[in-house]
Amino acid sequence: MTRTYATDEQHERWYMAECCRCERRRHKAGSWPDGYVCRTCSDRAVRTRGTCPGCGQDRALPGLRPGDGAPICTTCAGFSQTFDCSRCGFEGKLLGGRLCERCTLTDRLTALLNDGTGHIRPALVPLFDLLVAMEKPRSGLAWLEMRRGQPGNASQLLRRLGLGEIPLTHDAFHELQPWRAAAHLEELLMTCGVLPAVDKYLCSFQRWLPGHLTGITDPEHVKTIRLFATWHVLPRLRARAERSHITPSVRRFAAEQIKHATAFLQWLGERDRTLASCSQSDIDAWYAENTEHGRTCLRAFLNWSIQSRRCPRSLSLPAMNVSRRAALSEDERLDALGRLLTDTKTPMRLRVAGVIVLLYAQPVSRIVRLIVDDVIRDGDTVLLRLGEPTSPVPAPVADLLLEHIANRDNMNTATNPASCWLFPGHRAGQPSRPDHLSALLNEVGVPAAAARGAGIRQQLLELPAPVVADTSWPKPRT
Incomplete structure (x- = not known):
């Protein structure tokens, strides 16, 4: 039997069309009421969720309402197809077997963590529950597909864990390569309690x-x-x-x-x-x-x-030279504060972190350890727990802080399934790296050390003189 192949012209005619959403000539993903759609626009539309303005139901909104182009559900848009998962009924992006992303992720993890008896290795059930429960399961699927085919990627490490080839100890993970993939998996296991918590x-x-x-x-x-x-x-x-x-x-x-x-x-x-x-x-x-x-x-x-007497005890070491960067002037501090409060082009997390440094003179290593519960709302007043008692937050800064909490980065992904940190990092259960945040602050014109020095100086000026004298002057020996 001779197999025939489509010519380039036939392939172009059968599989390519102008997308009705982005107006680019791409591969057809389907024919919708408003025309052909490409895969990119199809995936984006199916993942759009909310209350349909036509029927008032909370559903996926892949359709467009004629006239104003508002997203609407498949029923109101007149779709001939559905996007319901064949297993759980969730309406959204469908993968193989018409399964939603969460069901697909569940099947993948079940197969990878199988201990050889057809069941998930009991010790790894908390890890399975943590990954399956993430808000965006597609990020978990993307994590499993990273560096496909190379030894040591996420899928292969999970498979070896399931079979018991990797002992559930920190020492075992320290010997694995590539170390980045092993370190991230180790942090996930600490987050879900499978491994005891150790400083990363x-x-x-x-x-x-x-x-x-x-x-x-x-x-x-x-x-x-x-x-x-x-x-x-x-x-x-x-x-x-x-x-x-x-x-x-x-x-x-x-x-x-x-x-x-x-x-x-x-x-x-x-x-x-x-x-x-x-x-x-x-x-x-x-x-x-x-x-x-x-x-x-x-x-x-x-x-x-x-x-330890490994070299002569008569040796002496020259004294150390300690140098510090000069603090910002008060004009520079106020200028940086005003810019952070009004410049919407600066990322929100940098604006909030910079304001905390400038107002409260906190080191970046302390700022990244703040959690959402450290921001306290007492009626119309917002307080920040930096110690005892809590510190009041001025109105413009409070609005900025609450907006940041509602729209934090790095939330509910495969690298950070759930986070209580005020500044979540990319790694599982970890806050942002202080050195990375400090470098970003420096790029937006807020050098952390100099800004903190300015904040300390301003706080000293606002304190009563006897308090400052009692704090700074060394007490006599008794």
Whole structure:
């Protein structure tokens, strides 16, 4: 039997048409009462939901009302087809088997998390419930399809979890590659309670350290760096995580301490020196060759080496130089406040974050930890819980804050199924990264450190003089 294929002209005539919505010549997705529609316009229209102005029912609104073009339901528009899911009856975008996106996501996850008996692995049921319940199931389907065919993507990691090939421990996830996909899945498991909650930046450091040690050629250097990380860097990171939380800058500085310690040991080796034979002239030479940041990063390793007697105790380290950026002037602070309150082109989250820095002198690392419940409405008054007592929010800022809460970014997606954070991040159950938010604020003309300094100065000016004196002047020893 000879198979015939359509010519380009026949393909153009049979499958292509001008879309009645976007007026572009695209592949036909269907013939609707107002004409042919392309796939893009069809998907967008079917996902439009609300109260139909024709019949008053809450439904999908893919049709257009003649005259004003208002979205209306399929019944009022006279559609010959329906968009009801064949399983649950939900009206919306249909995929294979005329199933809606949520039912399709449910089937995909059921197959991936199957433990081999036809049922979801019991320990992973909370993860299944979390993903299926997301408000936008199409984002979950897109997440499962990311990097299709490559080892370590979301689907393959979920399949290995279902079969029990990956133990449900943090150490097991720290060894998985690619690390980004594994880290995100680990955070999802912590969000739904399958794994115990651990600071994600502590996990990030523990995942990074073995790879760094693998790249060191000298076994003695590997031993020294591992001891330094185990007995100095990691205990301080864990203490910080228990006390509050680890910020990206703290995580980055911990890694830089390890990197500079490694570089210093290699530098000593090039001078035919070891840590035990290191002299004061070696320390002075290294300080002279490196930047202030490099000296700061190495300082902890040198102090640890001296205290643990791995290098001579007679060594002394030069004093540190601390520099700070000057605070904004009061005119600059007021100008930035006015711009954030009125400039609608600036993203809402940056306007709100910038105003909190300028008005309340809060560090960005504290701002990203605020939750929606920290914004309290008491009648017509809006309060912000930054401590005790709560701080009143001026009227224009209150309106901006409430509008931001109603339209937050990164909500109800596969990466963040549900979030209580005032500034939700892309990662599951996590707020925005403070370093990322600080960089964005700097781009819109609100340098976080300088703006906070201006806020602190203004608050000091508004406090009574005895209060300021009692706070700033050191109390005598008893």
